[in-house]
Amino acid sequence: MPLLLLKDLPRYECLLEVAQQFPGLDPSACEVFLHLLRTGDEAFRVTEEHFHAKGLSQGRFTVLMLLYDKTCGETHAFTPAQLAEMSGVTRATMTGLIDTLERDGMVTRRPHPEDRRQLSVELTKKGIARLDDLLPEHFRRIASVMSVLSETERKTMVRLLSKIAASASETFPASVAGGGA
Amino acid sequence: MPLLLLKDLPRYECLLEVAQQFPGLDPSACEVFLHLLRTGDEAFRVTEEHFHAKGLSQGRFTVLMLLYDKTCGETHAFTPAQLAEMSGVTRATMTGLIDTLERDGMVTRRPHPEDRRQLSVELTKKGIARLDDLLPEHFRRIASVMSVLSETERKTMVRLLSKIAASASETFPASVAGGGA
DNA sequence: CCAATTAAGTTAGGAGGCTAACTATCAGCC
DNA sequence: GGCTGATAGTTAGCCTCCTAACTTAATTGG
Helix, strand or coil, X not given: CCCCCCCCCCCHHHHHHHHHHCCCCCHHHHHHHHHHHHHHHHHHHHHHHHHHHCCCCHHHHHHHHHHEECCCCEECEEXXXXXXXXXXXXXXXXXXXXHHHHHCCCEEEEECCCCCCCEEEEXXXXXXXXXXXXXXXXXXXXXXXXXXXXXHHHHHHHHHHXXXXXXXXXXXXXXXXXXXX | CCCCCCCCCCCHHHHHHHHHHCCCCCHHHHHHHHHHHHHHHHHHHHHHXXXXXXXXXXXXXXXXXXXXXXXXXXXXXXXXXXXXXXXXXXXXXXXXXXXXXXXXXXXXXXXXXXXXXCEEEEECHHHHHHHHHHHHHHHHHHHHHHCCCCHHHHHHHHHHHHHHHHHHHHHCCXXXXXXXX
8 A cells, every 4th residue: 555645634624724834725625635645545555455365466567567468369469668658667677576476387488589688578477367366356446346336427437537637747857757548 | 655556457348357256246347446546645645745744644644633623722631552442553563653743852751640650641832733733734635636526415415425434343343443333 | 759551753674566677588581 | 700789588686565573561369
């Protein structure tokens, strides 16, 4: 659980109170912001706890999913740099993720036939089996958490979340890794 | 930036495709879920980058804010255990946060007069000054990111986010640290 | 009144992020 | 054909979070 958040969000009345001391404070904006962080953290926790129980983490899961292509019955092969780019982490971080995954037998590093600088990362049978074991419950959890929203509410959420994400990445572009959306 | 996420979210059509392989996969639920994680991460990044520029982190900022009470003109005093409980981190993590904050002169540890097991953590003048320096821009960033939403949209967001958070913490209660609504 | 339990805080060790620096390889260009 | 620069991957060091074990102090109960 990566985010550290106030367990009990500031009450709205409290925000209004503080707003008197800080002219720049927009109470309803802060309220949305805090709820967004808190709910994002809760959602993250729901899947992360499941990953952890299966010996994975969000990062390792993302790597496995990138290599996984159920529809083709095949597995993709990517270089560490490609995986890092698609995952949104640095190449150094990807080295660590692949180290752990390879140690646990989920993926293999194979040399690239033409460019000896590059490696090809591929899922092993064990990695595929781990995903097949994990995914049903993973999707069940997501469906369960979101079951409280109607289809209309889901559309609304996606629309508003997209507006916020676009606003954030345009107004405050990520310093290094791409924040394009 | 704690969360690792796909840089480019899976397209909705792609989700529909995969859904054929996984009967339990609810495409619109996954779509909301992915957008929620992604937008939460973007929002987190916007303030975290600012904290970092001011020599703080989300965790240390939360501690300072818990000790800060602008309206009273006073600072609160809490024990590390209270701060950990309010922040939603373990006592061990709080020890580390207070270590760093004390090293940087933002807070002080003082012995509790009656119970020698306990400590009292208080803001220093320097800590207050750091917050006074940081908060205007902090609130400006939040207001700026949320400026793309109308007041009606903000109310909608808070309502829907609350539903999701409640659903998550009820259906999948946090394993150790409290997940109370 | 002293042993056992509980509680507060710290320490030790692990995982996963990051940046910066390093090594090996490839590509370009006189 | 051998510099020069760019690219792929790794390594080293730092930070923040975690769990588990430990130390010290307070409480409880025979």
